[in-house]
Amino acid sequence: MANLDIQPKRTRREAYFEHHLASAKRSLKGLSTAPLASLMTIGVLAIALALPAAFLIAVGQIKDATKGFEKPGTLSVFLRADADEKAQQRLFTILSADENLQSVELKSPQQALEEFKAQSRLGEAVALLKDNPLPAVLKITAAPAQRTPERMSALAERLKARADVDYVSFDQRWVERFAGMLEIAERLTQIVGLMLALAVLLVVGNTIRLEIQERVEEIEISKLLGATDGFVRRPFLYAGVWLGLFGGIIAWVLLNVGLYALRGPVAELARSYGSGFAMGYLPLSATLKLLLVSVLIGWLGAWLAAGRQLSKIKLR
């Protein structure tokens, strides 16, 4: 085309970044011009983001707290009360030589009592007892090859058949069921999380749709004056990013307040089970993930809504 005199003197890249900055500032200012409406939207986003995050944290914390539960391949063999120290040592020696077992640990009745006292905080009550009611225990870990349910059951049966053995604790099924329940809870949380992420998309999308409808004339004029689709869309994308970011920040605050409120009671409960487990606040990596996901969902909601709405605008 002849006689063009419209090319900017500065490089296009500089103008491009300046427009990004200006769009970010302007969309932020746009949110502050209707503070109540913006706060309500951000509040809805925060709750929708905090809920699945809270469930995920809960499942993660329960997993952490139950890490010390019965490990796969372990058995507790309780000896008869009349099995004396010699009998205990004999059985310990026999089992230690068994190739099917990875490790064997003997806990004398005295050691078991000390442990019980320390973990249950019933020391004073136990001290009133004349005799130690606890038997000696052999903590056994099977060799990796033996850790199938069938082989573990057979091992338990073999040990139970020994003369000095009173009872074999092999509660692997409970642990498996518990792990299964945790797995289901985790899946459910992911499904709920996806649904709530969709809700966030819709909320952001609707907010951006309304904003575009309010600014149709400005968009039309800008396009008539030579604005590209990207130029027109940019402020709305930033509005989505801001909504997501603020929603994420408030969700983070809500989560940490919730964790703070639960910290004491959970620690108390863990102590009663002899665990030193304590709930922590949201770690930095989880915080960054939460904010990143919030921003991405905000951006995506805005992008979808802006693309759809802007394509509907016909120039006159």
Added chain:
Amino acid sequence: MISFNQVSLRYPTGLPALREVSFELEAGELVFLTGHSGAGKSSLLKLMALIDRPTSGSVKVGGHDLAGIAGKRLAFYRRQIGVVYQDHRLLTDRSVFENVALPLYIAGYRQPELGQRVRSALDLVNLLEKEDLSPLALSGGEQQRVGIARAIVTRPPILIADEPTGNLDPKLAEEIMALFVSFQQVGSCVVIASHDLNLIKHWRRRTLVLRSGELIDDFRPD
């Protein structure tokens, strides 16, 4: 510079807006486009500004067939054209300065050049002292002049104006026409749609006459 070849346009209702219109305009030419209301003047201008596309025929600008222009190229094409709209099309939540600055801002201009160009354009239409006002605080004629300042601020090679002097008193209309002539003299192609026959007679320029979508005359004064 601008070439229409057998261009026809139909409204979505099916009624014809333009019928097989052909003409060529050169760079540095000022042309009036006249005809009664509904003759097709605005439709023809919309084709030049790529707001509409022809139903048949071809429109070429600067050697480019406009049929193939879309996306970013469409946006950049529109930056080459200054358009004065009959209904002004100003943003009422922005100041006069911001309205005139908008095409420069879109094209990537920034301060201080942006400010200099905007003030220069506002000075040409005698509105420099009103740069901070909202368009709502201006009269119809002043709004018209803001629209003109916005159209010329990028010094476009093609300037299109739809009834640009309709709301202006005779003295201001004269000044605005002189402004358009000054653009023509530096090589811009200026197309002015008007049904003001006195204005057209006074300025004695090439005049395309439309009637019911047909080009019925291409008058060239000696």
